[in-house]
Amino acid sequence: MKRFAFACYVSAATLLFSRCTTVIDAKLDTGPSELSVDGLITDQPGEQTIRLTQTAGYFDSSTPPAATSATVTVSDDAGKTYRFLDPDNDGYYVWQPTGKDTLGRVGRTYQLTIVFRGETYRATSKLNRVPPVDSLVFVKRKINPISTTEGYRAEFYSTDLAGATDYYRVRFFRNGVLQNKARNIILSEDGAFEGASQVTDGLLFIAPIRLSVNPDSLYKQNENVKIELHSVSADAFRFWNLLRGQVTNGGLFATPPANVPTNILNANTSGPKATGFFITSAVRSLSATVSTPNLRERPY
The missing domain is CATH 2.60.40 (Immunoglobulin-like)
Structure with missing residues (x-):
């Protein structure tokens, strides 16, 4: 009897949901060109x-x-x-x-x-205003802890200008090619993340920002890397922040698309x-080659 009752519930639920399925032929209006x-x-x-x-x-x-x-x-x-x-x-x-x-x-x-x-x-x-990029170094690393494939991770150094809240965008080039995936929209407020300016004003850029200039794969020996540090206004910082959010918006917890x-x-x-x-933007840049003079040892 229990097996029969369960089968009836499943059949009823299947019938209910099948009857709730409606095909909608949406015709989207493209609107006027802007x-x-x-x-x-x-x-x-x-x-x-x-x-x-x-x-x-x-x-x-x-x-x-x-x-x-x-x-x-x-x-x-x-x-x-x-x-x-x-x-x-x-x-x-x-x-x-x-x-x-x-x-x-x-x-x-x-x-x-x-x-x-x-x-x-x-x-x-x-x-x-924008500060200079003081140095650019490379550290030998594995792609992941269990991999035998090795390469080099880049890290740049720059110090935030003291006395006001400054907004920056960081761009980086690999062998002359701008790395422009969504994850490469790198933004910083006073050398740190948004909202940290009261703590980091005038200090060295924090490690996550310094290490953000790396592609999906590690750099190889003799490759050239260029770092550009751009100053941006508060409005431009917000624009890039929202644009990055819209470009990477997806998955189970995606929010409805919105105009930037x-x-x-x-x-x-x-x-x-x-x-x-x-x-x-004011722009300051620095280029370096993955070679012995630019290699460093780091514990992390």
């Missing part, structure tokens, strides 16, 4: 580039169409204006320096202005919106 801005201005010598594209449908995997025929300028709070041109008509707007002139200077505030399809978009960013905020604003508040972010 201007997308990828703008990074630095204090480094050479040309500066701002890329403009147009957004596409969620399921469209093709390259976003370029936003051409726009007027792009950057002006600073010292009264100087820099014009960006798109000579190849591909959405890459470039400012070319004359002589040894540089566009970005620490302490100045910059405004980006874009006129596109009758709309005027603006964004503002201050170029903050932008600082690109349409002067016409009822006009079409824009996406992306305008960032200004």
